[in-house]
Amino acid sequence: MVCGSDPSPSAPEPQAMHARSLTLPTLLCVTALAVAIARPVSAADPIRLRVDLTDATRRIVHARLEIPVHPGEIRLFYPKWIPGEHGPTGPIENLAGLTVSANGKPLPWKRDTVEMYAIRVPVPDGTGKLDVSLDFLFSGSVEGFTFGASSSSDLAVLNWNQVLLYPTGIPLEALIYEASLKLPAGWEYGTALPVARESGGWIEFKPAPLVTLIDSPVNAGRFFRTVALAPEVVPRHLLHLAGDSREAVDIPREDEEHYSRLVRESLALFGAHHYREYHFLYTLSDHVPFFGLEHHESSDNRGKERSLIDDDQKLRMADLLSHEFAHSWNGKYRRPKDLATPNYEAPMETDLLWVYEGLTQYLGWILAARSGLLNPEQARDYLAETAADLDNEPGRTWRPLLDTAISAQFLYGAERSWSGWRRGVDFYDESLLFWLEADAIIRAESKGSRSLDDFCRLFHGGESGPPTVKPYTFEDVAATMNEVQPYDWRAFFTERVEKVRPRAPLGGITRGGWKLTYADSASAYRKSLEKARKRSDFRYSVGLYLNDEGEVLDALPKTPAAQAGISPGMRLIAVNGKQWTEDVLREAIRAAARSKAAIEILAKNGDFYATYKVGYSGGERYPKLVRVEGSVDLLSQDLTPLVPAGSGTKH
Numbered sequence: 001m002v003c004g005s006d007p008s009p010s011a012p013e014p015q016a017m018h019a020r021s022l023t024l025p026t027l028l029c030v031t032a033l034a035v036a037i038a039r040p041v042s043a044a045d046p047i048r049l050r051v052d053l054t055d056a057t058r059r060i061v062h063a064r065l066e067i068p069v070h071p072g073e074i075r076l077f078y079p080k081w082i083p084g085e086h087g088p089t090g091p092i093e094n095l096a097g098l099t100v101s102a103n104g105k106p107l108p109w110k111r112d113t114v115e116m117y118a119i120r121v122p123v124p125d126g127t128g129k130l131d132v133s134l135d136f137l138f139s140g141s142v143e144g145f146t147f148g149a150s151s152s153s154d155l156a157v158l159n160w161n162q163v164l165l166y167p168t169g170i171p172l173e174a175l176i177y178e179a180s181l182k183l184p185a186g187w188e189y190g191t192a193l194p195v196a197r198e199s200g201g202w203i204e205f206k207p208a209p210l211v212t213l214i215d216s217p218v219n220a221g222r223f224f225r226t227v228a229l230a231p232e233v234v235p236r237h238l239l240h241l242a243g244d245s246r247e248a249v250d251i252p253r254e255d256e257e258h259y260s261r262l263v264r265e266s267l268a269l270f271g272a273h274h275y276r277e278y279h280f281l282y283t284l285s286d287h288v289p290f291f292g293l294e295h296h297e298s299s300d301n302r303g304k305e306r307s308l309i310d311d312d313q314k315l316r317m318a319d320l321l322s323h324e325f326a327h328s329w330n331g332k333y334r335r336p337k338d339l340a341t342p343n344y345e346a347p348m349e350t351d352l353l354w355v356y357e358g359l360t361q362y363l364g365w366i367l368a369a370r371s372g373l374l375n376p377e378q379a380r381d382y383l384a385e386t387a388a389d390l391d392n393e394p395g396r397t398w399r400p401l402l403d404t405a406i407s408a409q410f411l412y413g414a415e416r417s418w419s420g421w422r423r424g425v426d427f428y429d430e431s432l433l434f435w436l437e438a439d440a441i442i443r444a445e446s447k448g449s450r451s452l453d454d455f456c457r458l459f460h461g462g463e464s465g466p467p468t469v470k471p472y473t474f475e476d477v478a479a480t481m482n483e484v485q486p487y488d489w490r491a492f493f494t495e496r497v498e499k500v501r502p503r504a505p506l507g508g509i510t511r512g513g514w515k516l517t518y519a520d521s522a523s524a525y526r527k528s529l530e531k532a533r534k535r536s537d538f539r540y541s542v543g544l545y546l547n548d549e550g551e552v553l554d555a556l557p558k559t560p561a562a563q564a565g566i567s568p569g570m571r572l573i574a575v576n577g578k579q580w581t582e583d584v585l586r587e588a589i590r591a592a593a594r595s596k597a598a599i600e601i602l603a604k605n606g607d608f609y610a611t612y613k614v615g616y617s618g619g620e621r622y623p624k625l626v627r628v629e630g631s632v633d634l635l636s637q638d639l640t641p642l643v644p645a646g647s648g649t650k651h
């Protein structure tokens, strides 16, 4: 998953976290209940699910289920732990209009008083199936993952886990769903879920296991285009664009070609694939959150309406699809054992997210560069920003990286303010840095004959075929790294993941022949990113991170602004007596470098105003990588395409 590449990640609204410690009496109670309700349906009979999206533009979805049952009591479950979201984020608060009936007569249902996602229904004698009706209310919030807004007046994204219940007590793989879907008139759609037929305005899908159904979202809309990527490659790779305007989806041929190159580069890297076909769903709207969610055979990518036509937005989104595509191998096919849970009720343990998300962050960046989505200079600027962000993060003096991974389920939802001291979901970007270092070590120790690419081929390749999950442990990662290049990888990762380290792991940059420095002018890459995100970033000079309205999102502890008394939650009003703008603050920083006088900032704190004297005369500072003369440029080798541009590979 990607939740934004903002250095202070745009966090979703905190979700109700239903994890609670079960006391012994509660456990006993649950066990007793399981015995009482052990009357499962026959796994041979599929569950029918009809979803009506014709009201999606009103932000409501109607669904009906027919669930084969035997008399007794049945426990039905609403998916809670959503794969890829790494937390109990199933949006149960948006489930409404739930009714259960059998043979035309309504049946009472009762929610479990401890497990909020479970309901129990008494099934009378003579009942062969339950009819369940429910509505799902699309959120209006442009924050959040799949539980955020998922429709506008011209498009929608459907995640099946939001519109279904499943009976517990049966192995998940034995639950087969026969789904059908109705769209607003004139809409087209994309999905990895195989279609049986279309008739009477309904799309009828082939029967599929519940896990496949939930793993296969649908995007649909009035302005829709499907592009066949790398057409010479078997199996098919399709890009489904749903946008809020015709312009949003009519992208130039050369941009399509970058995504075709992404397919070729990824297959050349891994050497095999683990999907029947691959579908990139890309939804372009200012009314849905920016994020990406991975699946085996598709990805649910969402960005602003102009993500593919505005140059600044395009740069911001450059590594979104490459990240989510890499997850088909790293995250879906190879998955940490404790994230490969048996159902949507069992909690996930997220301590290996530094591999699941961290290696994917590295691969998303490398593949974006190799595909031309980032040019070499942009790819280096991306790395400089990542390195500087982490190297200047004060929270690293108390929270080890591992704790950001274990805490993922609440750090994704943490507020943006104070994120420098708290730390965010740093297991993405910080792991990118040390996977890059691992690559440099392999290249150096093997005298250039091997690289991290060889690890990927060995760990994620194998036989091509349909989706399957091959769980792993830390031991498996270290052992495969040793197969590629003998080294003390266990110590290497333990040191970087488990220890508190005041400095970021910059060894990949220095071993790669480059050095992190600070320049007095910002790169074009940084200017684009700030414009796309509507942020002003002065963290490496006075220590402030602001939105475009002057609100202080962060004031890094021990920096001049924080020492002067400015804190997150305040709003800048004026700088040296002049109305605040980004340029006014920048000019004041430049002037202070010459005059050595304190910068006077008038800020609003709630209803109160105060002036803060920021003693800083170091001038502007923006991260930049510079070459170390005489060293081998391993970094550039890393960014070099495996497949020559303009050529396709048969696979």
Ligand SMILES: [Zn+2]
Binding pocket: 001, 002, 294, 323, 327, 357, 360
């Ligand atoms: Zn991810």
